[in-house]
Amino acid sequence: MTPRAATADPVTLGPTTRGPAARVTRALPVVAVVLVALVAPMVLSDQTFFVNMVLAAIVVTGLSLLMGYAGQASLGQGAFLAVGSLTVALLTTKTALPPLLALLCAPLLSAAFALVVGIPLLRLRGHYLAFGTLALLLIVTAAMSSIDLLGGPYGISGIPAFGVGGWQITTQRQYAYLALICLGVVLVVTRNLIHSRFGRGIRALASSESAAESAGVPVMQAKLGVFAVSAAYAGLAGAVGVFFTPFVNPDSFPPLTSFSYVVMAVIGGLGTLWGGVLGAVVISVLIQALTTLSSLPSMPPTGPSWWPRCCTCPVDWHPHWPASPQCSGQRARGAGREPACGGDPATSA
Numbered sequence: 001m002t003p004r005a006a007t008a009d010p011v012t013l014g015p016t017t018r019g020p021a022a023r024v025t026r027a028l029p030v031v032a033v034v035l036v037a038l039v040a041p042m043v044l045s046d047q048t049f050f051v052n053m054v055l056a057a058i059v060v061t062g063l064s065l066l067m068g069y070a071g072q073a074s075l076g077q078g079a080f081l082a083v084g085s086l087t088v089a090l091l092t093t094k095t096a097l098p099p100l101l102a103l104l105c106a107p108l109l110s111a112a113f114a115l116v117v118g119i120p121l122l123r124l125r126g127h128y129l130a131f132g133t134l135a136l137l138l139i140v141t142a143a144m145s146s147i148d149l150l151g152g153p154y155g156i157s158g159i160p161a162f163g164v165g166g167w168q169i170t171t172q173r174q175y176a177y178l179a180l181i182c183l184g185v186v187l188v189v190t191r192n193l194i195h196s197r198f199g200r201g202i203r204a205l206a207s208s209e210s211a212a213e214s215a216g217v218p219v220m221q222a223k224l225g226v227f228a229v230s231a232a233y234a235g236l237a238g239a240v241g242v243f244f245t246p247f248v249n250p251d252s253f254p255p256l257t258s259f260s261y262v263v264m265a266v267i268g269g270l271g272t273l274w275g276g277v278l279g280a281v282v283i284s285v286l287i288q289a290l291t292t293l294s295s296l297p298s299m300p301p302t303g304p305s306w307w308p309r310c311c312t313c314p315v316d317w318h319p320h321w322p323a324s325p326q327c328s329g330q331r332a333r334g335a336g337r338e339p340a341c342g343g344d345p346a347t348s349a
Contacts (some may be wrong), residue, residue: 033277038179040150046173046288053284054179055237058186060264061276062233065190066263067118068271069199070208070226073126076133076136077234077261078253081141084235085242085252086144089156099162103239110235111228122220137255144250162243175244182240183277187232191273193229202226205270270274 044050059077066072085104091097091105121132144150161168162178169175191198201222204212213219242248260283268279291301 005208033274034184038177040148041173041176041180047176049288051176051179051241053280054176055241056261056264056278056279056284058179058237058282059234059276060184061183061186061190061273062230063261064265064268064270064272064276065193065202066226066230067265068269068275069194069206070223072122072203072223072227073130074133074230074261075130075255076135076137076258077230078255078258079133079137080110080231080234081112081238081241081255082137082140082248083113083143083231084238085248086150087157087235087238088157088242089151089248090149092160093156093158099160099243100164103162103236103243106239107232107235110238113231114231118224120218122218122223122227123146132260134255137253137258141250141253151249153250155247155252156248159242159248161244161246162240163260169243170242174233175240179240179244182236186236187273187277194273198222198225220265246337 018086041050042045059081063074063077066074087106088099088102090101091102097105121129121136124132128333144154144155161170163169169178179333201212202225203224204215204217205219206288209219211224263278264279264283265348266279267282268277269275
């Protein structure tokens with residue numbers, strides 16, 4: 001007897017998920033989001049709110065990578081915002097480094113700082129790690145208050161506008177597009193990381209560190225790597241923010257702002273590429289709406305206490321920007337462009 005040849009037709013389980021048509025279908029939502037983001041600065045009147053929202057999306061994207069993919073908790077992302085802001089402030093005011101180079105140095109130094117402090121911190125797990133990162137934020141802000149080189153209690157002012165060569169940014173709309181460019185770079189890098197061998201390794205950490213280690217994943221190195229990446233994102237946001245509001249002091253990074261990043265990450269969806277963007281947009285719009293509602297004559301004159309004050313008090317000490325009505329038209333004093341209203345800088349978004 002001869003074996004019967006297999007003549008059955010292959011079973012089609014459904015429409016293929018690969019091919020040009022599927023790629024176009026997946027790309028349409030991304031194209032729509034990009035178009036909306038590019039048009040938004042042209043139609044929105046409150047550019048300060050938009051820049052803060054985009055910078056928050058950058059931070060929360062890194063936080064979602066850390067918490068959602070790697071399973072590591074953090075309540076102190078503001079510490080790395082502070083490192084990025086201080087890097088730009090010190091390099092541009094003390095060493096006269098070009099703004100572009102200072103912007104590139106900020107995420108690198110934030111990542112290096114995360115690698116150093118992450119060696120002891122990442123030996124903790126769960127809520128112990130979360131409170132450890134919160135303690136790190138408090139230590140950083142305390143150091144900023146007590147060390148004169150870091151600005152002391154009065155902070156650092158006189159930070160030049162961002163520019164390349166002889167060209168400088170002079171309007172809020174240009175800073176909005178700079179923030180969008182940085183967000184786009186962060187999303188592309190995050191997508192590539194997720195689908196790389198490193199990304200598969202950190203996803204194994206979220207389920208079981210023991211199982212990941214038995215499968216050959218270098219647990220400590222993977223945790224340090226994702227911790228440094230999330231810190232680099234925060235440092236980049238802090239660098240753009242300190243160019244946007246040319247002033248930084250210890251009060252620029254309150255713990256409640258770092259808590260708000262965690263809320264955004266959870267609302268947007270941990271462990272998703274677009275979760276950080278979605279969470280930042282939803283929470284930012286909600287808080288702005290509540291703040292606007294609270295300013296109505298029939299409502300009490302209060303707003304959400306944990307939302308950065310810069311969202312309701314635009315930075316009117318920049319010489320090229322109009323004064324905000326909340327600050328009664330006060331102007332900056334001297335070349336330092338110090339804030340006349342005491343609002344937080346844009347890095348607190």
